[in-house]
Amino acid sequence: ILKEYKEKEAKFEGILSLLEQKHKIAQEKPQAEIFEGIKGVLNMLNELIEDSKPKDNYYFFAMDESGLNIEIQKFFEKYEAKRESKGLIVRGITKTELKPLFENRKVLKMRYVSHQIPSNISICDNKMALMSWGEKPTGILIKSEQLCKSQIEFFESLWKTATP
Numbered sequence: 474i475l476k477e478y479k480e481k482e483a484k485f486e487g488i489l490s491l492l493e494q495k496h497k498i499a500q501e502k503p504q505a506e507i508f509e510g511i512k513g514v515l516n517m518l519n520e521l522i523e524d525s526k527p528k529d530n531y532y533f534f535a536m537d538e539s540g541l542n543i544e545i546q547k548f549f550e551k552y553e554a555k556r557e558s559k560g561l562i563v564r565g566i567t568k569t570e571l572k573p574l575f576e577n578r579k580v581l582k583m584r585y586v587s588h589q590i591p592s593n594i595s596i597c598d599n600k601m602a603l604m605s606w607g608e609k610p611t612g613i614l615i616k617s618e619q620l621c622k623s624q625i626e627f628f629e630s631l632w633k634t635a636t637p
Contacts, residue, residue: 477544521598536592
């Protein structure tokens with residue numbers, strides 16, 4: 474009887490583990506929030522790293538922001554310092570011709586590609602920020618473990634083929 478009980482208990486624990494995983498997936502409700510204007514997009518980027526912890530990964534696909542207004546440039550200088558003070562591991566991918574913009578930024582680990590890549594996407598801690606700096610800056614902050622995981626996998630595959 475004891476042997477039969479132990480077998481049933483082991484089987485139950487296996488099923489319980491599966492049920493807990495399914496429950497966790499069902500509980501996660503992806504969320505998205507839209508930010509408008511320069512201040513809105515800058516607030517979105519701060520919210521992206523708000524809950525991060527030291528040694529969390531921060532991934533980004535970059536574009537040339539040097540032509541954008543002074544307010545955005547000053548923000549990114551402060552933002553880089555903020556990511557560093559939080560102890561984030563920051564890695565980015567951008568086009569090869571933008572290498573001079575990133576060479577003196579020691580905190581970042583950068584890789585370069587010669588082909589088109591998505592740009593203005595940042596990912597940290599199950600949050601992904603998508604930005605457009607056009608005439609009317611707009612951003613979307615997505616909170617989704619599943620979406621972030623697939624984007625991180627894409628980033629990692631590009632990272633392996635990109636040049637330092």
